[in-house]
Amino acid sequence: MTVQEGAKPQGYAGYCLRDIPEEDPELTHTGPGTPMGEHLRHFWQPVCLSENLTDLPHAIRIMGEDLVAYRDKSGQVGVLHRHCSHRGTSLEYGIVSERGIRCCYHGWLFDADGTILVTPGEPPNSKLKDSFLHGAYPALEKGGLVFAYMGPAELQPDFPEFDGYDLWDNRLKGFSIRFPCNWLQVTDNYMDPIHGVFLHSRYNGIHLTPAWDEIPVPQYFEVGDGEDVIYASVRRTSPEMVWLRCNHAIGPNIGEAGTVWEQGKSESYFLRVGNTRWMMPIDDENSVMFGWAHLNERLDPDRNRDESMIGHNRIDFDAQVARDTYEEQQRNPGDWEAIVGQRRIARHGLEHPGATDEGVQMRRRQMRQAIRGEIPGALPKPAGQNDGPILTYTHDTVLRIPERSSEPEDRKLLFDVGTRLTEVMLEGDAYRGIERQEFVEGRFKDVEAEFAG
Numbered sequence: 280m281t282v283q284e285g286a287k288p289q290g291y292a293g294y295c296l297r298d299i300p301e302e303d304p305e306l307t308h309t310g311p312g313t314p315m316g317e318h319l320r321h322f323w324q325p326v327c328l329s330e331n332l333t334d335l336p337h338a339i340r341i342m343g344e345d346l347v348a349y350r351d352k353s354g355q356v357g358v359l360h361r362h363c364s365h366r367g368t369s370l371e372y373g374i375v376s377e378r379g380i381r382c383c384y385h386g387w388l389f390d391a392d393g394t395i396l397v398t399p400g401e402p403p404n405s406k407l408k409d410s411f412l413h414g415a416y417p418a419l420e421k422g423g424l425v426f427a428y429m430g431p432a433e434l435q436p437d438f439p440e441f442d443g444y445d446l447w448d449n450r451l452k453g454f455s456i457r458f459p460c461n462w463l464q465v466t467d468n469y470m471d472p473i474h475g476v477f478l479h480s481r482y483n484g485i486h487l488t489p490a491w492d493e494i495p496v497p498q499y500f501e502v503g504d505g506e507d508v509i510y511a512s513v514r515r516t517s518p519e520m521v522w523l524r525c526n527h528a529i530g531p532n533i534g535e536a537g538t539v540w541e542q543g544k545s546e547s548y549f550l551r552v553g554n555t556r557w558m559m560p561i562d563d564e565n566s567v568m569f570g571w572a573h574l575n576e577r578l579d580p581d582r583n584r585d586e587s588m589i590g591h592n593r594i595d596f597d598a599q600v601a602r603d604t605y606e607e608q609q610r611n612p613g614d615w616e617a618i619v620g621q622r623r624i625a626r627h628g629l630e631h632p633g634a635t636d637e638g639v640q641m642r643r644r645q646m647r648q649a650i651r652g653e654i655p656g657a658l659p660k661p662a663g664q665n666d667g668p669i670l671t672y673t674h675d676t677v678l679r680i681p682e683r684s685s686e687p688e689d690r691k692l693l694f695d696v697g698t699r700l701t702e703v704m705l706e707g708d709a710y711r712g713i714e715r716q717e718f719v720e721g722r723f724k725d726v727e728a729e730f731a732g
């Protein structure tokens with residue numbers, strides 16, 4: 280209920296506030312034929328983990344489509360429509376074969392591209408199998424995730440390459456986290472650096488490091504053709520040190536984040552991405568975050584990560600998956616509880632966005648513009664036409680810059696540091712790989728000297 284200007288708000292307004300508006304279908308609905316669903320289908324999307332592909336088929340549901348994924352005995356990965364095109368039995372009960380997957384009911388054998396290889400009960404001269412195709416999507420494995428391209432064949436892009444992902448012997452390990460709610464809530468959470476202070480630090484337990492407790496000075500920058508956001512959150516972690524955390528939201532549903540173990544106590548320069556995540560709709564009321572954990576010495580020099588904690592519905596840092604009991608969920612909620620707690624599909628008509636929701640609002644606006652065709656570069660280029668690796672901007676940087684004499688001056692300083700570091704980072708776009716890394720590190724040291732002086 281909106282209170283008219285100058286009027287005194289009246290309490291106990293529950294009776295007038297009972298109506299629940301409809302969800303926002305343009306952004307939340309992703310089934311076949313919906314604007315957002317079609318937009319997402321123009322990109323390679325993760326559909327399951329490599330570890331899910333065993334000697335048995337794996338039933339999956341992606342953007343409202345029931346599918347089956349498998350790796351046949353020759354190593355070829357298939358992502359097929361789940362129901363057999365003979366008489367509809369689910370291929371999750373099928374037999375993973377030397378080549379393709381065989382339906383359990385009458386033994387029809389399907390190849391990864393949807394070709395029907397054999398129909399053993401039909402007469403030997405039958406032409407039935409050559410007269411149609413089974414639904415199939417191109418699929419591949421990368422970094423422990425299985426990806427599929429579910430869009431129009433003529434627009435299929437190359438699988439994206441990300442600049443810097445191969446530095447320092449970096450290894451990628453796949454993980455997934457399932458949420459019984461709409462996918463956009465998981466995306467919104469990623470765009471909100473302020474919840475790190477409250478949800479993760481002050482009220483429910485310290486989920487990450489003590490450095491997260493300080494309220495950051497955030498800034499949001501649109502990059503690419505206006506389809507990406509980078510946001511810098513700058514905190515003072517001691518009278519001497521300043522920590523900048525920069526995250527990069529890429530395309531419609533990728534979010535890169537830095538390491539969660541940053542203490543902000545000693546210098547670091549352009550410490551790159553700790554995990555890359557895809558927020559993936561299962562259907563309109565369920566979603567799954569697929570991610571790559573980045574494992575390299577530079578990111579975690581003192582840490583022996585327990586890799587068995589990175590995989591299907593598990594990740595090796597706190598507050599990501601559902602707590603074990605309802606009481607624990609209530610006493611110590613994390614991201615999972617906060618996100619799922621926004622209803623199965625959050626109702627934007629009931630929200631009251633504030634200054635701290637700038638990132639969420641920016642991202643939703645970009646998505647709307649992208650699906651309405653208002654951002655020319657929002658779609659990937661078809662295969663063979665891309666301009667090289669995607670430049671990603673996620674980093675943690677800790678600089679030695681002494682505190683200013685008053686809090687307002689120091690907050691202004693933090694803002695200026697965020698602006699300046701982002702500007703000089705973008706100068707590095709002229710370079711690739713280790714050259715880009717070295718250029719940006721060098722410029723960050725210049726900025727440190729500039730502000731420390």
Ligand code: FES
Nearest residue numbers: 363365366382385
């Ligand atoms: S239903 Fe699959 S082969 Fe008959």
Ligand SMILES: [Fe+2]
Nearest residue numbers: 474475479614
């Ligand atoms: Fe969080």
